[in-house]
Amino acid sequence: MTDITTGNTITFQGPPAVSGGAEARSRGYWAGVARRLRHDRFTLFFLALALLIILGALIAPWLGLPDPFQTSMARRLKPIGFKGHLLGTDELGRDLFSRLVYGGRTSLLLGIVPVVLATLIGGLLGVVAGFFGRGVNMLIMRVMDVFYAFPSVLLAVAISGTLGGGILNGLIALTLVFIPSLCRIAESATVQIRALDYIEAARATGASNWSIIRTHVIGNVLTPVVVYASSLISVAVLLGAGLSFLGLGVEPPTPDWGQMLSSLRQSIYVQPLICALPGLAIFLTSLSFNFISDGLRRAMDVKA
Amino acid sequence: MRNLQTTSVAPVAKDMPLAGKIPVVSPLARVKDLNVQFRSRDATVHAVNGVSFDLMPRDVLCIIGESGSGKSVTMKSMMRLLPPKKTVMTGEIEVNGHKVLDLSERQIRHLRGAEISMIFQEPMTALDPVYTIGRQITEAIRAHEPVTTSEARRRALELLELVRIPSAVSRLDAYPHELSGGLRQRAMIAVALSCKPKLLLADEPTTALDATVQIQVLVLLRQLQDELGMGVIFVTHDIGVAAQIADKIAVMYAGEIVEFGSARDVLVNPAHPYTRAMLASTVHGQARDADLPVIPGDPADLRRLVAGCRFAPRCGVSKSLCLERAPSLVGVAAHHDAACHLINSLT
Numbered sequence: 001m002t003d004i005t006t007g008n009t010i011t012f013q014g015p016p017a018v019s020g021g022a023e024a025r026s027r028g029y030w031a032g033v034a035r036r037l038r039h040d041r042f043t044l045f046f047l048a049l050a051l052l053i054i055l056g057a058l059i060a061p062w063l064g065l066p067d068p069f070q071t072s073m074a075r076r077l078k079p080i081g082f083k084g085h086l087l088g089t090d091e092l093g094r095d096l097f098s099r100l101v102y103g104g105r106t107s108l109l110l111g112i113v114p115v116v117l118a119t120l121i122g123g124l125l126g127v128v129a130g131f132f133g134r135g136v137n138m139l140i141m142r143v144m145d146v147f148y149a150f151p152s153v154l155l156a157v158a159i160s161g162t163l164g165g166g167i168l169n170g171l172i173a174l175t176l177v178f179i180p181s182l183c184r185i186a187e188s189a190t191v192q193i194r195a196l197d198y199i200e201a202a203r204a205t206g207a208s209n210w211s212i213i214r215t216h217v218i219g220n221v222l223t224p225v226v227v228y229a230s231s232l233i234s235v236a237v238l239l240g241a242g243l244s245f246l247g248l249g250v251e252p253p254t255p256d257w258g259q260m261l262s263s264l265r266q267s268i269y270v271q272p273l274i275c276a277l278p279g280l281a282i283f284l285t286s287l288s289f290n291f292i293s294d295g296l297r298r299a300m301d302v303k304a
Numbered sequence: 305m306r307n308l309q310t311t312s313v314a315p316v317a318k319d320m321p322l323a324g325k326i327p328v329v330s331p332l333a334r335v336k337d338l339n340v341q342f343r344s345r346d347a348t349v350h351a352v353n354g355v356s357f358d359l360m361p362r363d364v365l366c367i368i369g370e371s372g373s374g375k376s377v378t379m380k381s382m383m384r385l386l387p388p389k390k391t392v393m394t395g396e397i398e399v400n401g402h403k404v405l406d407l408s409e410r411q412i413r414h415l416r417g418a419e420i421s422m423i424f425q426e427p428m429t430a431l432d433p434v435y436t437i438g439r440q441i442t443e444a445i446r447a448h449e450p451v452t453t454s455e456a457r458r459r460a461l462e463l464l465e466l467v468r469i470p471s472a473v474s475r476l477d478a479y480p481h482e483l484s485g486g487l488r489q490r491a492m493i494a495v496a497l498s499c500k501p502k503l504l505l506a507d508e509p510t511t512a513l514d515a516t517v518q519i520q521v522l523v524l525l526r527q528l529q530d531e532l533g534m535g536v537i538f539v540t541h542d543i544g545v546a547a548q549i550a551d552k553i554a555v556m557y558a559g560e561i562v563e564f565g566s567a568r569d570v571l572v573n574p575a576h577p578y579t580r581a582m583l584a585s586t587v588h589g590q591a592r593d594a595d596l597p598v599i600p601g602d603p604a605d606l607r608r609l610v611a612g613c614r615f616a617p618r619c620g621v622s623k624s625l626c627l628e629r630a631p632s633l634v635g636v637a638a639h640h641d642a643a644c645h646l647i648n649s650l651t
Contacts (some may be wrong), residue, residue: 029434029479197430204383204424205444205495206417215443219434 036299043295046288053285057104066095068102068255077271088274090260091267096274100281103255106167107285110240110249110256111233113171118178119229125179126186126225127217131194131209141187144180152177156239160248170249174236185228189221223300230293234286241282257282331358332535333382333503338395340374340381340559347607351377353559354395361502364529364536366546366567368582369556372603375539378556379505382537383420384412400502418448421501425508427488431480437464437491438476444498463494466531468524486517490524497528504529506538510545522548543586547571555579558604558614564633565640575642577622578615613645621646 037043056063066084072093080088087097129140147155160173193199193216202212241258243249250256252263260278268275340352352374359365367375380386382397384404397404400419407415424430432440441463442456451459457476464472467490480488489509496504506525510518526549529536540546546553550567555576563576574580581599590596601618604610610617616626625645633641 197424197426198432200385201422201424201430201492201495202432202443204385204416204422205498206413206415206447207443208413211447215435216432219432222434 033296033299037295040295040299043291043299046291047295049284050288050292053104053281053288054108056101057108060101060105063101065098065101068094068098069253070094077267077274079271080273087277088271090264090274096277099255099260100257100277103257103260103278104281104285106244106250106254106256107237107241107258107282109167110170110174110243111237111285111289114174114178114240115229115232115236117171117175118182118232119225121175122179122182123186123221123225126183126188127190127213127221129183130187130190131213131217133191133194137187140183144183147176147180148184152235153239153242156243157246157248160243165248165251167250167254170240170243173243173248174239177239178232178236182225182229182232186221186225189224190217193217193220227293227297227300230296231290234289234293237282237286237289329360332361332363332400333359333537334396334398335378335382336396336398338378338381338397339393340377340386341392342386342390343392344390349606350609351559351606352381353609355556355559355561356395357554357561357564359503359535359537361535362529362533364526364538364549364551365554366538366540366550366552367554367556368540368543368546370541370582370603372606373556374559374606375541375556376507377559379422379507379537379539382503383416383422383505385416385422414448417444417496417501418499419501420503420505421496421499422505422507423489423492423496423509426512427485427492428480428512430492431488431495433480436477436479437483437494440491441495441498444495448499459498460494463498464491466497466528467491467494469494485513486520489513489517489521493521493525493528497532500532502534504534504536506536508540508542509538511540511542518545519548525549543571543583555582558609559606560614560643561633562615562644563642565636565642569637569640573637573640575636575640575647576615576644577619577646579642581620613643 037047070093072089075082075085075089075093076091078085078089078093080086082088085095085097087095087100090096090099125140125144129137150158156173156177159176160169163169163172199212199216202216207215240249241256241261244256244258245262247259247262250259252259257278261275261282264275264278335358336356338352338355339350342349342351355374355378357365367378369375377386381391381393382399382404384393384407386393393405395405399415402411402415402419404412404415431437435443438457438460441460442453445451445456445459461472461476464475469475469487469490475483475487475491480491483491489512493509509525510521513521522545525536525538528534536549538546538549547567553563553565553567553570554561555563555570555578557578563570563574563579570579571583574583578599581597584597585599587596599618604614604617610627611630612628613619613622613626613631616622619626623646629645631643631645633643634647636642636647
């Protein structure tokens, strides 16, 4: 009964002010982020581009593309628009468009998976280090500092060089490269949050350390970490391509943009345009993830 | 048996004519000779020095004192919220029969929120900005009781109505930044009351609010205290607030209780020179152009405590005795104590 009456008074009291506010409120944080993203055409364009590249990579086998492994001595280094080959052929006569689409699979794998893994591992380590402080913090952060001491490209090359080639080792190398920076972001955000009243307030309601970490710390650390991680995807795409370019990531004949760039490089005076295509793919992918990351940061910033 | 006999024979029974008829009420909280020190590499800060008091059920005790007088520390130690590695606590704290200082970390967690709860000074920072009010209340409920999500939500709604938040249904899904300061403070009170605590600790809960909202929150707290039958310890440095809400008042200076008594006694007949000086330095209808009297000197340095009475260096009436020997609490009148050597010579 009381529920019904209170319900009535709410709708009765002032539809313009109260219900409007309530509607905006009930949408929540992520709905607000989505709403702000919808008005950001620039970011939307690059989001669409990135989705197109990802989608192409995902459904490549069902696109009816020419076989990316089919070589042909007669059709080497044909220009863009050559019959049957939308973007021409590479130095072994393989269809370049097909190889670019298939190459997106490994390039994106190397771009996204290490960042996701590093966000989980590095983020968690950072939160633990920041929350417990003292010895724990010392231990974790000094280990991270050791990794930090190396330039990221050098570290990636060193790790994957030691482990040997192959996609899996490339993934491990890139993950290790990204853990320290994400750990540091999570740690500094956690240290700031730890001193705030709501952590003490949660403790005063009887919450345990782990439940405080699970809800209050991770809830508040998530935004800066996710924004930073999204900016790392473009770096990871570049680094992954770099590893393959050096022959450390993906091994031939598996198509990969970095490795394609490396082998086509020798033909730069014969077909400069064709040689630039894998580079263009890397550039566009990296660029779109960068702009998406920027857009995400703007959309996730509630105060703006 | 023996106990009954002694009470009926003892002369105390004359003072309390009802003692035989109603059961003797035992205190809800009892603090005995509490000492709290913060140790760091550079110095040891003696934040609380030998504080003792009893809080009866349904009583509102106000602890007043200036910044650094140990009032918040006393309160936080009752919930053991102080950083365990840096803090040394001795003495006894008993809340609702639990010896707080002897409990394990797990046991104290069960006590927090369920039997002792706390509301904080800054409603903006004491609520987590990324969760809705409803979520934060249900979280507090579910920390202690295994209830379903919908049941927890129903109770959260009840709590918001209990603290008189208008259109509570929509406020349940509101984020803290969408509420005004007063509403936020009410929401925080709702979180603190979520498990019907027997003892509510309030750390200057109205200091950050507008004067008008301040009164509303005080009235609300007093009503809730009455409805739920809670004991409340209220820390403030605002004597006006204390006068509004307190049954009893404890005045703290340099980590010690210097005066304790009913709110009326302490505010109308202050016995300790510090309490008098403090009351004299408030605005209460003096002439417009008259300067307010101030207490000279600086607050006591808690790293290096002086021998004797800690207020003596700033006290207007101190004698040489005050600098030599520390006074202990002595009765001024019935249930009204003050720690001063000169109580009998002061009028």
